[in-house]
Amino acid sequence: MAIARKILKSQVGGYLPRAFKRWLLQHCGEFRELTPGEQQKLAMILWSMSSNRYRHNSGDAELNPIPWRQKAAWFGSAARFDQINEALGWFELRLKARKGKSMAGWAVAERGRELLEAYLSGKHEPGTGLDDENGKPYRTPKDAIRSVTSTGKKTRFRRDHLPALVEVDGDRLHEFQRVADHWLYGTPCPAGYDWVIQRWQAIRDGVGPKSGPEASNWRAHCARTQAGQLYLAAVSSGAPGFMLPTTYVESDAGRLYAEGALNLQNCVGEVRRVALADCYDVDISNAHWSLVSQMAGRLDVATPMIRHYLDNKRAFRAEVALAAGISREDAKFVMLAAIYGATLARTTEAHKRAVAERIGNDAVDRLKAHGPLVALIKEVGGAGRAIIDDYACRTAKKAVLVNDAGREIALNRPPRELLAHILQGAESCALQAMMPRLEGQIRVLQHDGLTVSSKPDLAALEADIQDATSYDLRLEMTRL
Incomplete structure (x- = not known):
């Protein structure tokens, strides 16, 4: 399926904080039993799926596809992934695959969610580094646009128009998690975020299957997770300040797609607005x-x-x-x-x-x-x-x-x-x-x-x- 190839390719160039894998090793005994390669791939999938950026074609916002091609490429076989997941209990199969129609639909199970949220809520030292999906140190390139397109041709874009490190407002990203907590749990809300609350209220009070209390809570939870992930990626990049590695590859139609599971191009609008406060969108x-x-x-x-x-x-x-x-x-x-x-x-x-x-x-x-x-x-x-x-x-x-x-x-x-x-x-x-x-x-x-x-x-x-x-x-x- 085309979507399977797209998802597999989109992981290339991705990264996650090195400290996240260390966190999982400290807090999950079953994870420690895996090979280093399996550990890195499982950590990458948990990190990616938690951001809810790979939507399943069923329309269920909580579901993500995990293509069998990805399982086979990363774990040797789809069966090996299923065996590992049975021991870990991180992912839950909620929708079986329909041949010729759709891939299986997976959601992050409670145990996986608890591990990620505990990591996002903890204290982290800056400069801990980022790793790619193979467990190698992620090296931020000089230029943001890759020289080769998704089909192996030379990109037509000049590569020096923008650097691969984007400055984000790390303090506001960190603070934004308290805004989401206010919506989800009724805790105090920082000042200056009325526009966020109004956005989620509009979803809660709207009509249709994508509206209502459940939809607004999902949006807030997704935004909270993404803000935390972007914040920690910027903290871990090793660059001075809050700098988020961001690279693009030209697609087979000519568009530039940001690489990796989560980035400023595909995060929810509230998170992007917080990360790039006082900038200007030109559409x-x-x-x-x-x-x-x-x-x-x-x-x-x-x-x-x-x-x-x-x-x-x-x-x-x-x-x-x-x-x-x-x-x-x-x-x-x-x-x-x-x-x-x-x-x-x-x-x-x-x-x-x-x-x-x-x-x-x-x-x-x-x-x-x-x-x-x-x-x-x-x-x-x-x-x-x-x-x-x-x-x-x-x-x-x-x-x-x-x-x-x-x-x-x-x-x-x-x-x-x-x-x-x-x-x-x-x-x-x-x-x-x-x-x-x-x-x-x-x-x-x-x-x-x-x-x-x-x-x-x-x-x-x-x-x-x-x-x-x-x-x-x-x-x-x-x-x-």
Whole structure:
């Protein structure tokens, strides 16, 4: 499965504090019985799964896949992993694998959770070091962008635009755990975090399967764990201050993905805002919808509903939220899923059921009566087919399609993957166009933007994008 290969690759370049393995050796007798290699791999899996960054396609937020390929690569066989876990009791199999449908779904069991939380809550000395998944000292490279892409080609990005060490606000990350404790256990809350509490209250008071008290508590617990992990990784890096090693690898579509189980690119928004306080997020406004509209316009394919959405995005999302009885955040998800082939039909195909998994079948049924959204989904389907045909015709090499980033994809892949490849390639070119002007200021790379240390000139950046890509994209800025 593609997700299995992605997860296995994403562990490469990862790291965890060396002290975490020592903690496990001191507090778990069964762990001491394993070989050093097995110890390191088990510690890495516990560290990774606890951050909840590898979601299972069942939609259950607590589940993570542990691919059999990863088990075989790290432990010699999947059976050996199961044997070890039976002795440790760290992971719990909650959902059996369905051949051709999904991998098994695993959750961190109570014993594993207690070990990690005890480690995160303890006192730690700085400079204890980081190790990679093989137990070797992690060496932070000079440049943040790897020279070789995920497919073994040379990256097209300049590697010296940003260093591989990112300064984070360690004190606030450490303090943030008390904010989560306030939400979860009613302990005193530090001042200045009302925005966090309001965020979790909105989830608690929302509607739909991703809302309610259980969902808000999960979010707070996940954020608490991630903040603790990022804090300890920064403490253990050995660099002066709180410096978090952060490296990126270019994907087969041209996007830059941060390596490792947990990083500032994929942590929950509350944690990233705390870690990078007073920085500025610069995002491409409705990047993929804008690109679809402009790509279709070049082919004389009319997209009036897409233009209407782009001109009235807040009102449109509010109408979708009201029609379905869901939150505006869920409405935003519906809009993004629609561009990648998610439908309002009851189907067993996972990618088409993305909306139903997020908001529930009842809300989806209500959306079927919302004419503007139905028309928008139909329009983007037609525009997407035209865009794919155009890129295929413009590619000289047979049986492949090449996007704006010069990256190939086989033409026999599903249309949703072809369109994603095209849009992500164009998006990455826009990001690449912004980077020279922001050299020395970039803290974190996102997929549709970046985070910088000082207030940028948006008009100049928009001009850079248009000069480099010919796309007229608008930027939005938020101070963290």
